[in-house]
Amino acid sequence: MKKLIILIFVCVACVGSINAQTNWHLDNFATFNWQIATPLSTNYLKKTTVAGGNLEYRRFIKPTMSVGIGFSWNSFEQYIPPKVYDKPDGSRQLYTDFVHQVYTLPIYLNAHYYFKGGDKMKPYAGIGLGAQYSEQSAYYNIFVSEDDGWGFVARPEAGLLYRFSNYFGLHANVGFSYATNKNEALKIDELKHVYYNIGIFWNGD
Amino acid sequence: MKLKTFLVILFLSVLFSCRKEPSTEDLKLDQVVATDRDLTANFSGYATYFISDTVSIVASASTDSILTGPMALQLVNAVKTNMNNKGYTFKPRAQGLPDLGLRLTVIKDITRTAVCGGWWDGWYGYYPPWYWGCYYCGGYYYPWCTTYTYTIGTSTLYMFDIKNQGTNHDLRALWGATMFGVFSTTNNQTNADLTTTAINQAFTQSTYLKK
Numbered sequence: 254m255k256k257l258i259i260l261i262f263v264c265v266a267c268v269g270s271i272n273a274q275t276n277w278h279l280d281n282f283a284t285f286n287w288q289i290a291t292p293l294s295t296n297y298l299k300k301t302t303v304a305g306g307n308l309e310y311r312r313f314i315k316p317t318m319s320v321g322i323g324f325s326w327n328s329f330e331q332y333i334p335p336k337v338y339d340k341p342d343g344s345r346q347l348y349t350d351f352v353h354q355v356y357t358l359p360i361y362l363n364a365h366y367y368f369k370g371g372d373k374m375k376p377y378a379g380i381g382l383g384a385q386y387s388e389q390s391a392y393y394n395i396f397v398s399e400d401d402g403w404g405f406v407a408r409p410e411a412g413l414l415y416r417f418s419n420y421f422g423l424h425a426n427v428g429f430s431y432a433t434n435k436n437e438a439l440k441i442d443e444l445k446h447v448y449y450n451i452g453i454f455w456n457g458d
Numbered sequence: 459m460k461l462k463t464f465l466v467i468l469f470l471s472v473l474f475s476c477r478k479e480p481s482t483e484d485l486k487l488d489q490v491v492a493t494d495r496d497l498t499a500n501f502s503g504y505a506t507y508f509i510s511d512t513v514s515i516v517a518s519a520s521t522d523s524i525l526t527g528p529m530a531l532q533l534v535n536a537v538k539t540n541m542n543n544k545g546y547t548f549k550p551r552a553q554g555l556p557d558l559g560l561r562l563t564v565i566k567d568i569t570r571t572a573v574c575g576g577w578w579d580g581w582y583g584y585y586p587p588w589y590w591g592c593y594y595c596g597g598y599y600y601p602w603c604t605t606y607t608y609t610i611g612t613s614t615l616y617m618f619d620i621k622n623q624g625t626n627h628d629l630r631a632l633w634g635a636t637m638f639g640v641f642s643t644t645n646n647q648t649n650a651d652l653t654t655t656a657i658n659q660a661f662t663q664s665t666y667l668k669k
Contacts, residue, residue, distance in 0.1 A: 344497050345492065345493065351490070393490055
């Protein structure tokens, strides 16, 4: 997965250097995306989720650079078939099936560099840094064990803007999210996932 | 549409679509089975056991204290079958005290969270300590401590050490199974079958239980 992300970053950089012609000017824009995410971090969850979204606002401080703010949300969920869980000292066993769930809400400041992509397309790479709220839940029968908390989050990403007009266009990117959220009871030391955004952007001028 | 309007609309849409609640209906198809043991117990040091043909009920009504009939027999026979398969021998009460006493209890219409086993000790239909033959009995003693939520449909199976009653006639629990969770149906036979499955699972996961 890391190789894929690196490859995408390289491709974005290459696309950016192909066509130096551009008269497309952006002052600021908002983007709203459907987000798909694949968890990487723990054995607690491995299933890709399509329940997610992303909202960002970016303002250009140079023709090739923007800063902004954004947040995302993902609701990861996976059914764990019945099995016996042993207490290490052998004094207790528990047999059950689970629905594991992790909800993440990163809120971050971001910075992006834009390559020369031509008149219609603007590739970019950047990073978001901030805090991530997360809830971790384990449902079994009618019961639930859950915890929540905050952690630091870093989100390097690369993507593309493709405009249909001066005000509107398509947006897509791929990124890697690393957060320090922990849950001792559920043996979660960190939360990592790869995310894929596809959506629209709106140029505010 | 101005950018600020766009942002407000998006922000509101985000607020109402954040958290996805999972479907947990399938989780109710099987009961959760928890087993606890006394780590100092030597289970191969016991040979015989006894369990009543009736099942204790913990209910809000004091008159509703015991479950009899085919469903009670189905549950008790499941226990006997598993105990026999583990190498223990059933000893009728008329033949004297067994080495082990087993007690099966069903929680009928009470929900309670309790720390440590046996919060219902002394409950109406529960076997009093003299049931096991001691002359001047003490109480029940659980060497482990866990927090369980007992809901309607929960059943418990405890194994007590009759062979080594203390001088004060305390009966030490050697093993306990708590089978909990709500039933997904009100059909009694279906629920009895679910409990039977849970009893079998309790013995299956307790591999240390053997003569």
